[in-house]
Amino acid sequence: MCIERSVGEGGAxxxxxxxxxxxxxxxxxxxxxxxxxxxxxxxxTIEAIRAFQTGTMKVAxxxxxxxxxxxxxxVLRKGIPPGPLDGLKLQGIMPVSRPEKVNLYLAPLVKGxxxxxxxxxxxxxxxxxxxxxxxxxxxxxxxxxxxAAYNGRADLGNTEPGDGPRxxxxxxxxxxxxxxxxxxxxxxxxxxxxxxxxxATDPFLAVDAACWFWQTxxxxxxxxxxxxxxxxxxxxxxxxxxxxxxxxxxxxxxxxGL
Numbered sequence: 224m225c226i227e228r229s230v231g232e233g234g235a236x237x238x239x240x241x242x243x244x245x246x247x248x249x250x251x252x253x254x255x256x257x258x259x260x261x262x263x264x265x266x267x268t269i270e271a272i273r274a275f276q277t278g279t280m281k282v283a284x285x286x287x288x289x290x291x292x293x294x295x296x297x298v299l300r301k302g303i304p305p306g307p308l309d310g311l312k313l314q315g316i317m318p319v320s321r322p323e324k325v326n327l328y329l330a331p332l333v334k335g336x337x338x339x340x341x342x343x344x345x346x347x348x349x350x351x352x353x354x355x356x357x358x359x360x361x362x363x364x365x366x367x368x369x370x371a372a373y374n375g376r377a378d379l380g381n382t383e384p385g386d387g388p389r390x391x392x393x394x395x396x397x398x399x400x401x402x403x404x405x406x407x408x409x410x411x412x413x414x415x416x417x418x419x420x421x422x423a424t425d426p427f428l429a430v431d432a433a434c435w436f437w438q439t440x441x442x443x444x445x446x447x448x449x450x451x452x453x454x455x456x457x458x459x460x461x462x463x464x465x466x467x468x469x470x471x472x473x474x475x476x477x478x479x480g481l
Contacts, residue, residue, distance in 0.1 A: 224291040225300075225315075225477040227470075230264070231272045231288035238262035239318035243474070244272070244289050244299075246315040251275060251302035260314060260322060275299070303478060308333060308347065312478040316351055316471065317360045324361040328395075331430035339434040340443060348475035349446035353458045354433055355471040358395045365423040366392035366399075373400065380405065393422040394432035396458060407435050 228235035230244040242262040248271045249257045258271055269287045272295070276285035280298055289295045303312070313332070314325045332351075336342065341350045358364060370391025373381055380402025381387055392399040398407055401416070408415035411431070415422065422428050436458075437443070445453035451472055455462055475481075 225296065225474055226289065226291050229288055229290045231269050232286060234264070234288050234290075236264040241268065242318040243315050244268070246311050246318075247289075247296075247299040247302070248272065248275060250304060250311055251279065251299055262318070300477065303480065305480060308479070313351075315478045316474045317355055318474070319360040320362070327426050328361055328430060331427040334427070335430040335434040338431070339438040341434060341437060343447075344479045344481050345449060346443050346446045348472060348479050348481060349442075349449075349451065349454050350434075350437060351475045352451070352468050352472035353437075353454060354395045354430075355475075356464050356468045357397065357433075357458065361395075364393065364395060364429045365420075366397055376400065379403065390419055393419065394429045394436075396433035396436050398422055398432045398436065406439075407432055410435055 226240040226243050228237055228240055230236055230240050234240075239262065241264050242260055245258045245260045245262070245268060248268070249260065252258075252271075258268060272289060273285040273287040275298075276282040276287070276295060279302075280295065289299070308329070310325055310329050313329055314320065314322065317325060332354075336347055336350060341347055355361075368391070370388035373379055373387030373391060374385070375381060376387065379386075379390070379400025381390065381400055383401070386401050390399065390401045390404050391397075398404060404415045404419050404422070407422075411428075422432050440457050442454055442457050445457065451469055452462060452465065455465055455468055
């Protein structure tokens with residue numbers, strides 16, 4: 224489901240779940256001042272839940288709580304506006320992300336996905352699920368390790384001393400190795416070998432490198448089958464973090480109307 228546990232009066236109020244409910248309430252407030260989307264439960268959020276239940280749902284005894292499989296969540300879902308990915312939808316899909324990170328990557332995601340045929344709701348949902356897991360919800364755009372372990376890796380094209388750290392993983396789905404930096408650079412008409420860190424520091428490149436990886440590995444094929452395990456194997460080489468990827472996928476489908 225979109226949320227894992229109850230939010231509101233007497234709820235578990237996990238920060239990610241509260242963020243999602245705050246996003247949904249803002250989508251359903253019909254011109255009223257928006258709630259702050261901060262993942263913190265408080266009287267304003269609980270009162271907004273009650274107001275939604277009494278005003279929109281016409282519930283006589285509003286409980287001020289949103290349950291994972293309850294009627295309030297179902298009605299909130301109906302209020303998600305149709306159409307393309309926007310900031311509120313992306314925040315709902317990436318509830319652990321800070322709003323400034325969502326704003327940083329929204330335009331690059333819209334442009335990058337459209338430019339590389341990640342262009343149906345199901346493809347977008349699977350792509351965002353993988354990006355969400357791989358980047359920790361936009362927290363990481365560069366591999367934490369030094370990259371020294373990649374030195375001498377001929378399969379990555381690392382043929383010169385220091386190539387491991389120089390071409391370590393960067394981007395929202397990490398581009399790794401001299402060969403991949405060379406190939407991606409050729410695809411966009413840029414020489415990335417002299418300044419490989421730009422793949423992490425430029426949000427458009429951080430996203431587009433991930434989109435390029437997706438396109439060149441034909442990941443739309445298992446995405447079109449809605450096969451999250453096969454998608455994960457292509458991205459990860461195994462099924463590491465599958466449960467988290469599935470949770471991202473469930474949220475993406477929820478907010479994209481699938």
